[in-house]
Amino acid sequence: MFDVEWGSVSLVDAERRLLANALLDFSNERFVLLSESCIPIYNFPTVYKYLIRSEYSFVESYDEPTRYGRGRYNRKMLPEIHLYQWRKGSQWFEIQRDLAVYVVSDTKYYTIFKKYCRPACYPDEHYIPTYLNMFHGSLNSNRSVTWVDWSAGGPHPATYSGVNITEDFIQSIRNNGTQCSYNSEMTSRCYLFARKFAPSALVPLLSLTSTVMEF
Template identity: 65%
Template sequence: MQPRGATHLAEDTAALLVPFRSGKREWHIKMLRILSYLILVGFGVVIGVVATFHMTRYLGAQNMFNPLGKPLAFPQAQLSCKMTRDRSGLEQWIKPSELMHNMSDSELLWRASLAPRRKGYPFHRVPKVAFMFLTKGPLPLIALWEKFFHGYEGMYSIYVHTLPSFKLNVTSRSPFYGRQIPSQVVRWGDSNMVDAERRLLANALLDFSNERFVLLSETCIPVFNFSTVYAYLVQSYHSFVHSFDDPSQYGRGRYNRNMAPDITLRQWRKGSQWFEVNRKLAVKIISDTKYYPIFQTHCRPSCYVDEHYIPTLVNMQLGSFNSNRSITWVDWSRGGSHPAMFGKEDITEEFLRKIRNARHCMHNSQKSSICFLFARKFSPSALNVLLQMSSKVLEFN
């Protein structure tokens, strides 16, 4: 048994500790309350900062578009006009309003290589023939071509590639008015000749209604009327690229072994520069980034890119869709590096009829008496005689 004094001492000590423990518990509670308050305040500050940042960006954007601070209003009429303009945007996509543009060749070729994968067209499409004239300057036989095109608007397109410094001088009533494209200097025998051909094709491809593409020079003439030419081309299953294996020094002899293995001697072809292709083949030609650089590097005089590149490419890529013949008549019988030129003294009814019925050929897997639609080379002096015979012999309407 403890002494009475010790018992009282223990009781007194316990009594003193009760308020101390109670005070410590209250202190902990107060601290928890303070911490909770601080957390809530901090969370509120963060939300405020974030909200202020986003409001500043929003108001800054409003001030940028409305610097005077006036209320922004969007009347229904304005919205309606904007929607109308957006809907009409398809027109610019399927047919440029102007031929002149600021695109570089690489930009142009990229743009023209875009081809829709969806079948059909979301607009009324009349297939057109694109007539592409590659010339240094004037078109001395333009009057004959104007008569050829007359009355067939909407069924053809015209593209003219000249020297950059030359401006075609025609009246606004001419189908050649405003039909020059952005051009660059072209030299005979140089690869920039093919650059010009691809430039013509690319500009013509920007019009989605163009289905057939024919390359012509300033010395070319049509030897049939427009309706015959149009039906012959638009209804054709094949393109008309002169492509053949020439075993001579002017054919295989121009092949450079450094082109292998991408281009072999067995694939090497030669042909006329003056081609006619359908839209699928035109896209293939301007989209090529593999073979054309090889020709630019390894096909140099006495190898001429314009005589070998497209014939070889077509043979390699789409040979089964090609007729392997040209529809542009030319006379090489006089020899030399250039074909014969015909002036007014050469033009007779018999001469023109021989071109129109030169020989039998195949068209859509059937024999045809029409093999050539165009002919070259004709000098400016032949114009008047050709105009006189255009109705009787060429059957222009």
């Protein structure tokens, strides 16, 4: 057993161990990291087809020119990692097999992050986004397939409980007006999963499985 501590490199360690174990099954081609507060907003065949047909992975990797992005960069990472290469993104990613192999096999840049990315630098928000940006950006869509509501502001997204769960709410996540690129074409289906949902949302969500979710 390994202890995992929020905000520390142990989260990246856990991600890499999960990927390494999943890679042992050679039939696995796509790898999705979700939390216990995430839910699918489409059924499995829809999610599977969307991911397996995608030419790109789905990892947020963007330049954040504030203290929450560039401000977390440590100049001691030079000359291997420059500020212009520094990226931020959500921990909840989806990557194809080749990229998973690259992430698991990397030792050089992981070691730099382990040494120099400490609070208020959070490795789980910067390591994979920066590493992919530096070497494999052409294989990444630079977006997430997990919807999250940050509209209230603050360090944590909105959490939805059982009273929030309705058919209209799920449809509003699916059809929220967002347009995104999918295999070089524009689509309105940008999200496959959503967060954050409290345990009390489980029963209401199960009541929608046959109608809205089509499980």
